[in-house]
Amino acid sequence: PRGPRGAPAGPGPAASPTFHAMWRSLAGIGRDAGSGGYRRYAWTAADADCRLWFRMQAEARRLDVETDRNGNQWAWLGDPAAGDAVVTGSHLDSVPDGGAFDGPLGVVSSFAALDELRRRGVSFKRPLAIVNFGDEEGARFGLACVGSRLTSGQLTKEKAFALRDADGISLPRAMEAAGYDPEAIGADPERLARIGAFVELHVEQGRALDLSGDAVGIASAIWPHGRWRYDFAGEANHAGTTRLVDRRDPMLTYAETVLAARREAELAGAVATFGKISVEPNGVNAIPSLVRGWLDARAADQGSLDAVIAGVEAAAREHAERAGIDLTVVRESFTPVVDFSHALRDELSRILADRTGTKVPVLGTGAGHDAGILSGAIPTAMLFVRNPTGVSHSPAEFAAEDDCVAGVHALADVLEDLACR
Ligand code: HGY
Ligand code: MN
Ligand code: MN
Ligand code: MN
Numbered sequence: 001p002r003g004p005r006g007a008p009a010g011p012g013p014a015a016s017p018t019f020h021a022m023w024r025s026l027a028g029i030g031r032d033a034g035s036g037g038y039r040r041y042a043w044t045a046a047d048a049d050c051r052l053w054f055r056m057q058a059e060a061r062r063l064d065v066e067t068d069r070n071g072n073q074w075a076w077l078g079d080p081a082a083g084d085a086v087v088t089g090s091h092l093d094s095v096p097d098g099g100a101f102d103g104p105l106g107v108v109s110s111f112a113a114l115d116e117l118r119r120r121g122v123s124f125k126r127p128l129a130i131v132n133f134g135d136e137e138g139a140r141f142g143l144a145c146v147g148s149r150l151t152s153g154q155l156t157k158e159k160a161f162a163l164r165d166a167d168g169i170s171l172p173r174a175m176e177a178a179g180y181d182p183e184a185i186g187a188d189p190e191r192l193a194r195i196g197a198f199v200e201l202h203v204e205q206g207r208a209l210d211l212s213g214d215a216v217g218i219a220s221a222i223w224p225h226g227r228w229r230y231d232f233a234g235e236a237n238h239a240g241t242t243r244l245v246d247r248r249d250p251m252l253t254y255a256e257t258v259l260a261a262r263r264e265a266e267l268a269g270a271v272a273t274f275g276k277i278s279v280e281p282n283g284v285n286a287i288p289s290l291v292r293g294w295l296d297a298r299a300a301d302q303g304s305l306d307a308v309i310a311g312v313e314a315a316a317r318e319h320a321e322r323a324g325i326d327l328t329v330v331r332e333s334f335t336p337v338v339d340f341s342h343a344l345r346d347e348l349s350r351i352l353a354d355r356t357g358t359k360v361p362v363l364g365t366g367a368g369h370d371a372g373i374l375s376g377a378i379p380t381a382m383l384f385v386r387n388p389t390g391v392s393h394s395p396a397e398f399a400a401e402d403d404c405v406a407g408v409h410a411l412a413d414v415l416e417d418l419a420c421r
Helices: 017-027 045-060 104-120 146-151 157-161 171-177 189-193 208-212 250-268 302-323 342-356 370-374 401-419
Strands: 064-067 073-077 085-091 128-133 195-203 216-222 225-233 271-280 290-298 326-335 362-365 380-385
Touching (some): 017 045, 017 401, 045 128, 104 128, 189 195, 208 216, 208 380, 216 342, 342 401, 370 380
Parallel strands (some): 195 380, 216 362
Antiparallel strands (some): 064 073, 073 128
């Protein structure tokens, strides 16, 4: 079942009225009318609209809203200084032409879970926060999880200042244009020290829950994954007058490398994708001088990932050598395997088993998340909501209304046990 193209299929009236109203009010922000996909990139107008939406939802619930030095938004119930806070949330930014659920489902479900806890009349024993992490997808500046990497100190201010978008605008310039002070960015250990647990609910980006017949699952681990930039430099020339034997065409070497990446991934049981390319001068009738391709590679274990990366680079260098192409390979980002903290993950399993009487499945994922970035600094865990087609990073991304409701209830159960007992 896929959501109707265009309108995010989202949860229908059966979802709590507040969930449905939130979903509708968010759905129009940064959406491409043609494809129905989303274009919510860091520090753009759509991002500002998402931030305003977040602030309004928080203030409507009498939460104290703040934006931290790295542009992450926090909506607090209780005094953060009391420490040992329970935090939930996700991100609102998207990949180019992304789906309606990746990120927003976690944020909307967090507000809806708080509504549910208030309906249950529980009293909070620990501070609670709902977070919107900035620039999780890295769609504009090429690095994923910028907000959480800065906060956890995994991304230095110097490296962040060096990030540029396709128009050459730097991250600090973009932040400034959006009204934020880029000079303030940096690690925020005091903030992390006040957090006792972070639970991120996210639409599953795969079909494990669809295959197991479960509405909700718990993350076991995130595969090691990274991004490598391949620069193939050849010789610009006339497409119409240059004999084939006289060419040094980098597009050919790029194409051979893409095929090699598929082969290496199949051999290693991994995944490898060249999803982004830039060509100079990018003229129909011009043999390129430079072809730049970005490789996204992921594998269940480090050894398999290393094999893929080494295999692709070796093949690329061999093809480049033969064709007289100069090749530069740069590792732009890398996230080692995330093995979610067992204590919190097992506690979520127990809570949900006690509440629902069923064992909620535990599953790995190849998708990166802020919960993964922060897992080295604070206890983190993830809840997944069934995605019947597994499709993500696409306008066709979908989660059925009943499953979204099940996700909210599971999150409310977890938050109640963690923050109210
Ligand atoms: O790329 C990822 O895995 C995530 O969606 N940022
Ligand atoms: Mn994503
Ligand atoms: Mn996401
Ligand atoms: Mn995430």
